[in-house]
Amino acid sequence: MKKEYIVVTGGGTGGHLKVADAFIEELINRDFNVIFIGSTKGQDKAWFENDRRLSEAFFLDTSGVVNKKGLSKILSLTNMFSKSLECLKIYNKFKVKKVISVGGFSAAPASFAAIFKRNCSFFIHEQNSKMGKLNQITSKFARQIYSSFLENSKVKDYPVDLKFFENSRIRKEIKTIAFFGGSQGAIAINNFALKVAPKLNEMGIKIIHQTGKNDFERVKDFYQQNSINADVFDFTKDIMSKMNEADFCVSRAGASTLFELCANNLPTFFIPFKYAAANHQYFNAKELFDKKLCFLQIEDELDENYFFPCLNSDIEKISTGLKDIIKPNAIKNIVDDILEY
Numbered sequence: 001m002k003k004e005y006i007v008v009t010g011g012g013t014g015g016h017l018k019v020a021d022a023f024i025e026e027l028i029n030r031d032f033n034v035i036f037i038g039s040t041k042g043q044d045k046a047w048f049e050n051d052r053r054l055s056e057a058f059f060l061d062t063s064g065v066v067n068k069k070g071l072s073k074i075l076s077l078t079n080m081f082s083k084s085l086e087c088l089k090i091y092n093k094f095k096v097k098k099v100i101s102v103g104g105f106s107a108a109p110a111s112f113a114a115i116f117k118r119n120c121s122f123f124i125h126e127q128n129s130k131m132g133k134l135n136q137i138t139s140k141f142a143r144q145i146y147s148s149f150l151e152n153s154k155v156k157d158y159p160v161d162l163k164f165f166e167n168s169r170i171r172k173e174i175k176t177i178a179f180f181g182g183s184q185g186a187i188a189i190n191n192f193a194l195k196v197a198p199k200l201n202e203m204g205i206k207i208i209h210q211t212g213k214n215d216f217e218r219v220k221d222f223y224q225q226n227s228i229n230a231d232v233f234d235f236t237k238d239i240m241s242k243m244n245e246a247d248f249c250v251s252r253a254g255a256s257t258l259f260e261l262c263a264n265n266l267p268t269f270f271i272p273f274k275y276a277a278a279n280h281q282y283f284n285a286k287e288l289f290d291k292k293l294c295f296l297q298i299e300d301e302l303d304e305n306y307f308f309p310c311l312n313s314d315i316e317k318i319s320t321g322l323k324d325i326i327k328p329n330a331i332k333n334i335v336d337d338i339l340e341y
Contacts, residue, residue, distance in 0.1 A: 005033045005055065005094040007114075010107030012042035015256045019102045019125055021047065022159035022331045028053045030335065035094060037087060039106035058090060060109055080108055087113035097121060098338065103132050115141045121341045125334070126150070127158075127255040129283040143341050146334050148259065148326070149287060154337055157330035158255065163240050164263035165328045171247045171267060171319040174311055178208040178246035180239070186252060188299045189271055190215050193250065194222050196304050201228045208242050210235065240264070248311065253285035253296075262288075262325040267318040269295040269310055271302065293321045 006027055011017045020036065027034050033055040038044030040059045048057050060083045087110045090096070099114035100123045101107040114122040115138065126135050126147040139145050148158040177200060179193040193209055200207060207230035211219040216234040223230045236242060243249070243261070249268040251257055254276075261268050270289075272281035288294040295310045297303065 003031060003033045004098075005035055005096050007035045007037055007091070007096050007099040007110060008102070009037040009099060009110035010102035010104045011038045011044040011047070012104035012106045014043060015127055015254045016102045016104040016106070017043055017047045018256045019127060019159050022161075023100055023102070023125075023335070024048075024051075024053060026331045026335050030339075033094075035090065035096070037090070037106075037110040042104070042106060044106055056090075056094070058087075060086065062105065062109055080112070083109035084112040084116065088117060091117055091120065098341070099123070100125065100338065101135070101138070103127065103135050105134065108134055111138045121338075123338050123341075125159075128280040129255075129287055130278040130280040132277060144337065146337075148255070149284075155330060155333045157327050157333065158259035159331040159334070160256075160259050160263045160326065160328070161240070162328055164243075164260045167240060167244045168263060168265045168323075169244070170265055170316060170323075172316045174205060174247045174315060176206040176208060176246050176248075178210075178242060178249045178251075180210045180243075180249060180251045180257070181212055186212065186271075186273070187215060188302070189250060189252070190219055192271065192302050192304075192307075194219065196307060197223070197228055197230070198226060199304075199308070201226075207231070208246055209233075210239070210242070248315065253281040255280075255284055258284050258288070259326050262322045263328070265319045265322045267294070267313075267315050267322070269297070269307060271297060271299055274299050288325070291321070291325075293318055293325065 008020050008023045010020055024034050035056045036048045036054050037058045039062045045059050062083050098121050101111045102125050114120050121143045122141060124135055124139055124142045124145045126145060129149040146155050147153045148156050179189055181189040190211055197207060209230055209232045211234055213234045220232045223232055243264050243266055249266050251268050253270040253272045270285035272285055285296045289296040
């Protein structure tokens, strides 16, 4: 008996692609053939072009339509339609009956093709508290939408690697603080870290600092010139081990990072990326902030007089409370539900 083909589509950014990777791994483990459909733009090819787990991988020349006007918008829409027809041919060739979208402009052609095709079940995983434009449009046609932020989601837990749960611990006091700006780094977080670092050093608190490639030398030089012994690096694939060393964190609030921090029970001071679509990073963090399970300030209002009192909060209570925010096996539970259709 031939194995069924299932399509996973979407990406553009690491947050989307991390969820796509979780779906791919789970489906492969269940002995399905998996096809990935993404874009030539963004990070899709870097993640999956040479991925041997995949039966097929297609990268289409697509771009976003949002914020485009006039002729450029018409051209983008025309291109989107032609690429959707291309996806339909792929579905017919491989007899695809299930398509899973993780969002982002990369998912548009394959999502619309799934809607056009008869006898094809379409599913969406929405990562953020504010639904993206594409998902807003296509959600009306989805069999099921999975989200950690939607009250009516059948599975509310977020796909997080089990290692974040397995290495979690309850923090009781702050001996080490980690500053994470994401794989590309964040100037606002770097500048804030350098502003508070001398006092943290005086307090005997160790510093872990992910700077991003472009700001590594500047940040490293600051610590050396001020005789501050900090663990400074531009990027690491093993962010979990750095996270596990920390008792407190300063971070952006992308959904993947936010839920990894929750799974690790690591109390966090969130500084959302202010240019994120629909300000979704702020609203991601606000979900925790309203439950008194994190600290939150926007970039333009960063204040060390707000930050330092946070370090004297009941860290153990926050760390314990994070245990109830997310549970393991989210991807297994979501795929279980998808396979019922």
